[in-house]
Amino acid sequence: xxxxxxxxxxxxxxxxxxxxxxxxxxxxxxxxxxxxxxxxxxxxxxxxxxxxxxxxxxxxxxxxxxxxxxxxxxxxxxxxxxxxxxxxxxxxxxxxxxxxxxxxxxxxxxxxxxxxxxxxxxxxxxxxxxxxxxxxxxxxxxxxxxxxxxxxxxxxxxxxxxxxxxxxxxxxxxxxxxxxxxxxxxxxxxxxxxxxxxxxxxxxxxxxxxxxxxxxxxxxxxxxxxxxxxxxxxxxxxxxxxxxxxxxxxxxxxxxxxxxxxxxxxxxxxxxxxxxxxxxxxxxxxxxxxxxxxxxxxxxxxxxxxxxxxxxxx
Amino acid sequence: xxxxxxxxxxxxxxxxxxxxxxxxxxxxxxxxxxxxxxxxxxxxxxxxxxxxxxxxxxxxxxxxxxxxxxxxxxxxxxxxxxxxxxxxxxxxxxxxxxxxxxxxxxxxxxxxxxxxxxxxxxxxxxxxxxxxxxxxxxxxxxxxxxxxxxxxxxxxxxxxxxxxxxxxxxxxxxxxxxxxxxxxxxxxxxxxxxxxxxxxxxxxxxxxxxxxxxxxxxxxxxxxxxxxxxxxxxxxxxxxxxxxxxxxxxxxxxxxxxxxxxxxxxxxxxxxxxxxxxxxxxxxxxxxxxxxxxxxxxxxxxxxxxxxxxxxxxxxxxxxxxxxxxxxxxxxxxx
Ligand SMILES: Cc1ncc(C[n+]2csc(CCOP(=O)(O)OP(=O)(O)O)c2C)c(N)n1
Numbered sequence: 020x021x022x023x024x025x026x027x028x029x030x031x032x033x034x035x036x037x038x039x040x041x042x043x044x045x046x047x048x049x050x051x052x053x054x055x056x057x058x059x060x061x062x063x064x065x066x067x068x069x070x071x072x073x074x075x076x077x078x079x080x081x082x083x084x085x086x087x088x089x090x091x092x093x094x095x096x097x098x099x100x101x102x103x104x105x106x107x108x109x110x111x112x113x114x115x116x117x118x119x120x121x122x123x124x125x126x127x128x129x130x131x132x133x134x135x136x137x138x139x140x141x142x143x144x145x146x147x148x149x150x151x152x153x154x155x156x157x158x159x160x161x162x163x164x165x166x167x168x169x170x171x172x173x174x175x176x177x178x179x180x181x182x183x184x185x186x187x188x189x190x191x192x193x194x195x196x197x198x199x200x201x202x203x204x205x206x207x208x209x210x211x212x213x214x215x216x217x218x219x220x221x222x223x224x225x226x227x228x229x230x231x232x233x234x235x236x237x238x239x240x241x242x243x244x245x246x247x248x249x250x251x252x253x254x255x256x257x258x259x260x261x262x263x264x265x266x267x268x269x270x271x272x273x274x275x276x277x278x279x280x281x282x283x284x285x286x287x288x289x290x291x292x293x294x295x296x297x298x299x300x301x302x303x304x305x306x307x308x309x310x311x312x313x314x315x316x317x318x319x320x321x322x323x324x325x326x327x328x329x330x331x332x333x
Numbered sequence: 334x335x336x337x338x339x340x341x342x343x344x345x346x347x348x349x350x351x352x353x354x355x356x357x358x359x360x361x362x363x364x365x366x367x368x369x370x371x372x373x374x375x376x377x378x379x380x381x382x383x384x385x386x387x388x389x390x391x392x393x394x395x396x397x398x399x400x401x402x403x404x405x406x407x408x409x410x411x412x413x414x415x416x417x418x419x420x421x422x423x424x425x426x427x428x429x430x431x432x433x434x435x436x437x438x439x440x441x442x443x444x445x446x447x448x449x450x451x452x453x454x455x456x457x458x459x460x461x462x463x464x465x466x467x468x469x470x471x472x473x474x475x476x477x478x479x480x481x482x483x484x485x486x487x488x489x490x491x492x493x494x495x496x497x498x499x500x501x502x503x504x505x506x507x508x509x510x511x512x513x514x515x516x517x518x519x520x521x522x523x524x525x526x527x528x529x530x531x532x533x534x535x536x537x538x539x540x541x542x543x544x545x546x547x548x549x550x551x552x553x554x555x556x557x558x559x560x561x562x563x564x565x566x567x568x569x570x571x572x573x574x575x576x577x578x579x580x581x582x583x584x585x586x587x588x589x590x591x592x593x594x595x596x597x598x599x600x601x602x603x604x605x606x607x608x609x610x611x612x613x614x615x616x617x618x619x620x621x622x623x624x625x626x627x628x629x630x631x632x633x634x635x636x637x638x639x640x641x642x643x644x645x646x647x648x649x650x651x652x653x654x655x656x657x658x659x660x661x662x663x664x665x666x667x668x
Contacts, residue, residue, distance in 0.1 A: 094446070094612040124447075125668060149443060149615070156615035158444045158668060171447030172415060173384060203361065206383040236361045237381065243361055244383025309668075 036074050036268035038332070039136050040066035044296045045328050046132040050145055051310055052321055060300060060307040061201075062129045064232035064291035067266045069133050069199065072228060075272040077117040077197050080110030082134075086141030088164050091154050105154065106167035108139050114192040118183060121166050122176035123201035123230070127159035134165050174207035176200070177227065181217050184225040198227045203235040205246045211256065214284065218257025223281030227258075230265065232293045238305035250288055258286045265289025299324055335499045337471035341492060342367035344475045345404075346374050352482075353378070357404045358393055360386050365668065366406040366436045367494050386411045390419035390431075397429035402482065409435030409450030409491060417456060420487075425460040428486040432478075433457075438467070438491045438527055439579030439608075440625065444668045445615030450491075451608050455584020457489040458556050465555040466507070467491035469530040471499040473553055476506030483509070491527060498531055501551075510554045512563050516541070518548035521639055522570040524563065525577040526552050526586050528618075529606075529627055533577050535651050536632035543644050547636060558589040567594060573602035573639040577632055582607040604635045 043066045051057030073079070084107040092101040106112070109119045121130055128148065134140040144164070147153040154162045161169045170176035177198055184196040204210050217225060229249075237243045246252075250260045259281070261274040274287050293307050294300040299320065300307065312318050349355045349371060357371050361384040372379040382389040386407060393403035405412060412420065412435045424431045435453060442448045457463050464484050468474045474493055481488040501513060512524070516537060525533040530551045537549045548566055567574050567590070574594065578586040587605030594603060608625050622628040629651045637644055 091614055091616075094614065096611075151616040151620035153616075156443075156445050158448060158615060160445045160447065160615065162614075169447060171445060172410065203384050206361075206385045208385060208387055235384065236365065237359070237363050243381050244385065 032074065033268040036067065036070045039074065039133070040070040041296060041328070041332060042136045043070065043129060043132045045325060045332070046135065046145070047128055048297065048321065048325050048328070050128060050132070050148065052312070052318065052325065054148070056309065056311040058125055058128050058308075059297070059310040060232070060234065060293040061123075061126045061230070062132065063295045063297055063300065064234075064265070064293045065126060065129055065199075065230040066133075066296070067268055068228050068230055068271060068289045068291070069129060071268045071271040072119070072197060072199065073133060073137055075268060076275045077109075077119055078115070078194065079119070080113065080116055082109070082139040083107035083111055084139075084164065086144070088140065088144055088147055088154050090152050091162060102162070104161045104167050105159075105164040108134055108164045109167070114190070114194060116194045118167070118187075118194065118196045119165070120168060120170075120176050120180040120183070120196060120198045121159065122170045122199055122204060123173060124159035124163070124166065124171045126201070126230075127156065127163055127166070130159065130165045131155060140164055173201070174204040174209045177204070177210055177213040178216075180225060181213055181222060184222050185220060188222065188224055194224075196225045198225065200227055200229045202229055202231045202233065202240060202246060202249070205229075205249060206244050214253065214256040214258060217284040221282040223283055223285075226275055226285040226287070228271075228287045228289060230291055231288050232291045234293045234307055236308045242305070253286050253288075258284045260286045260288065262288045262290060265291035266295055296328075297324065336496050337499055338496055339367055339494065340471040340474040340497050341494060342370045344478065346370045348478050349375065349378070352402075354400065355402045355404060355482075356380065356396060357406055358382050358389050360384055360389050360407045360411060362407050362436075365494075366408070366434070368406040387416040387419045390416045391423050393431045394419075394423035394427070394429055397424070397431050398427070402430055402432065404432045404434055406434050406436070408437045408448060409453045410437070410448060412489070413450060413453040413456040421460055424487050425462045428462045430485065431487050432481050433487065433489045434492050435489060436492050436494050438493070440613050440621035440627070441493075441528060441579065441618055442668070443615050443617060446612045448668060449613050451581050451613060452584065453489070453491065454555055454578075454580050454586070455588070458584060458589070462486050463556060464488045465491070466509075467527045467553055467555055468493050468507070469525075469527050469551055469553065470501050471497045472501040472503055472505065473507045475503075477553075480507055480509045493528070500531060500534065507553050510557055510560050512553070512560055512566075513551040514562060514566070515549040515551055516547070518546040519569050519571055520546040521573045521575060521636060522548040522550065522566045523575045523577060523632065524550050524552050524566070524586060524590060526555065527579045529577040529579050532622065532627065532629045533632055535629040536636070539629070539646055539651055540633060540636055540644065543646070545636065545640060552586060555586060555589060558593060564593065564597065567599055567601075568597070570601060573604065575604045575606060575632065575635050575639065577606040577627065579627055580607050581610060583610055602639060604639060606631055606635060
């Protein structure tokens with residue numbers, strides 16, 4: 020697929036988004052098979068959300084970074100002029116362009132796969148995944164492709180994005196800040212502190228997409244710590260909230276359209292299915308957080324499944 | 334040498350059977366912290382607190398005030414960093430018997446900077462009332478709960494998960510405030526903690542074959558830090574002391590030893606191996622141990638600089654005495 024420049028985001032191409040999302044699922048499944056492990060259910064739930072953000076919502080310029088990711092250049096410090104972030108994969112920073120803040124960074128494999136499908140990363144970029152000395156880390160950090168902040172201690176990115184959005188407002192920039200979050204992050208107190216501050220300071224240049232897959236490490240969220248009714252809670256905190264089918268690109272993009280100035284944060288709760296597109300995965304529920312195949316038989320089943328999905332895509 | 338699969342998981346189940354006052358609190362990392370067996374065996378004593386560590390500390394404090402013994406299970410970073418204030422004020426200040434069981438010490442995880450607890454010992458050491466224990470092998474893991482439970486007040490345990498080597502005799506449990514003397518020697522003494530002890534054993538074996546008289550102690554109580562056997566070993570080390578820890582050299586074992594030496598007026602050299610005031614990044618344990626100088630070769634170099642100059646030992650020489658415990662880490666881990 021060719022490099023995508025600044026998006027004409029009025030008319031998201033639903034069919035294109037769907038096919039990119041399915042390609043992301045296939046790539047993550049392939050990687051999970053080859054490495055015997057991966058955050059596969061997260062690809063199933065979030066593929067359309069992330070593909071819609073990149074193809075139908077965010078105004079991003081072309082990638083500024085090499086197709087083959089640069090190796091890790093050391094941690095940020097005054098002595099290290101070489102440290103960098105992975106934000107350049109989302110295009111240059113410019114007043115009229117949007118910014119993307121990726122919060123649940125255990126979804127990194129999904130983001131890398133999407134960047135490959137979009138031509139922002141080369142086709143072999145996953146060869147460096149979780150390799151020593153690589154930035155294509157298992158749990159993404161700010162040097163990882165497509166990442167801008169260090170977010171693996173979850174529910175910290177939303178506040179950092181709030182600061183970035185506030186700074187952009189202070190500078191009079193028209194570009195917006197988009198944040199991708201997981202639903203588990205709504206258990207942390209910090210998330211709610213962030214929403215209180217976003218509403219109080221009338222920060223309207225920020226939009227948050229939530230992958231509401233109702234799953235977390237220990238299993239289904241309602242068996243761990245409920246967060247519902249999420250939409251009502253967020254509305255009570257002063258956000259503009261939309262609940263949509265998280266696998267429907269048009270429904271996902273609709274709330275983000277319209278160019279009028281907003282004075283409160285936008286939240287799109289994307290209701291998703293952690294087994295979407297891979298029915299087979301349902302057998303493993305409720306253990307979906309990290310998928311590792313156990314038997315040769317299971318490997319064979321999923322390999323066959325991958326082949327079928329590939330053929331269907333042709 | 335033997336290694337044990339998930340020693341904490343099994344031990345916790347057996348150990349808690351006769352202790353109805355023991356509760357487990359988890360922040361959505363129950364299997365990752367090997368508390369799933371406890372949860373399934375004693376569901377009425379297991380409390381899922383969601384991914385909300387600050388609040389979990391307050392609940393633990395309340396339960397402890399009412400006479401229960403909450404055992405917090407989560408990754409070490411999520412005990413010591415985000416809820417530090419709650420640990421300090423709700424738990425440590427009132428000296429409550431909350432047991433904080435922290436997993437993924439230092440660079441044992443490929444999860445990168447957000448998952449690597451390189452400052453946990455430092456953070457817990459500065460809290461009055463807090464006691465700190467660190468496990469270095471399966472025997473430590475299997476005996477640390479007894480030690481923690483006997484303490485009147487809060488305890489931070491730096492725990493190991495997954496496949497854990499057994500370096501120490503099963504019948505010789507971890508003893509509070511007592512280092513394990515692994516070898517005697519008076520040219521220099523090596524004090525190691527946690528996973529560094531295995532590396533240090535490789536190095537000290539190799540240098541002893543080259544005629545160096547090096548002592549080695551495995552330290553498992555990091556606070557308090559007044560073990561007479563540690564003091565004696567340091568005082569007898571003619572040419573220097575080396576600390577080796579899977580942690581920043583600031584605030585952990587190296588700092589504790591420096592303070593002890595200064596206060597006791599022991600004027601010999603101290604070399605601190607550990608992360609040299611740097612964050613780390615996501616990579617395999619072996620790679621990071623080499624990168625940050627936490628492996629056997631780093632200790633050999635430190636001993637050379639302290640005692641002899643080059644000994645000519647190579648990786649091969651160290652591999653030759655390598656204890657067959659540390660397998661290639663399974664990098665596809667649950668985080
Ligand atoms: C502050 C913090 N606590 C705990 C964790 C460990 N952890 C990683 S992912 C996760 C929760 C997973 O749930 P969710 O965020 O909804 O993601 P999903 O289920 O979609 O993978 C947890 C508890 C963390 N990364 N950060």
